[in-house]
Amino acid sequence: MGWLPIMEKGKKGGCQSDWPLFYMNDFSKLGLVVPQLAETLAALRGSGFTVLEEDHGPLVEITGQGHLGRLLQTLRGHHLHFEMSDLVSCVYQG
Numbered sequence: 044m045g046w047l048p049i050m051e052k053g054k055k056g057g058c059q060s061d062w063p064l065f066y067m068n069d070f071s072k073l074g075l076v077v078p079q080l081a082e083t084l085a086a087l088r089g090s091g092f093t094v095l096e097e098d099h100g101p102l103v104e105i106t107g108q109g110h111l112g113r114l115l116q117t118l119r120g121h122h123l124h125f126e127m128s129d130l131v132s133c134v135y136q137g
Contacts (some may be wrong), residue, residue: 044110046095046102049073050130051080074130075103079123086121087114 078084084101088094092114093104105111118125 044105044107047105047114048074048099048130049080049083049094049101049103050074050076052078052126053122054080060084072130073127076128076130077118077123077125081116082121083123083125085115086123091118092117096097 065092075083084094087103093102095102100101103114105114
C-alpha cells in the first residue's frame with residue numbers, strides 16, 4: 044500500500060523538497076503526528092513494523108487497511124498518543 048510519514052508534534056517539518064512550493068488546488072499529505080517520536084518508533088519496531096529513517100523523517104510501511112488498524116492499536120496498547128493529520132503547512136494554496 045505505501046509508507047506513512049511520522050512527525051513529532053511541535054517540531055518544524057513538512058516542507059519537503061518533493062512537495063510543491065506553490066499549488067493552485069488542494070494539496071495534502073496524510074501522516075502520523077506523535078508527541079513522543081523515539082518511543083513511538085521503538086514501539087512500532089518492537090511490534091514488527093518496518094520503519095525507515097529518511098532525510099525528511101521516519102516512515103512506517105503500511106501494507107493494507109488491516110495493517111493500519113494494527114499499527115494504531117499497537118500505539119494505543121503502548122499508551123502512546125497520536126493523531127492522523129495533514130502534514131503540509133508550507134505550501135501556498137492560492
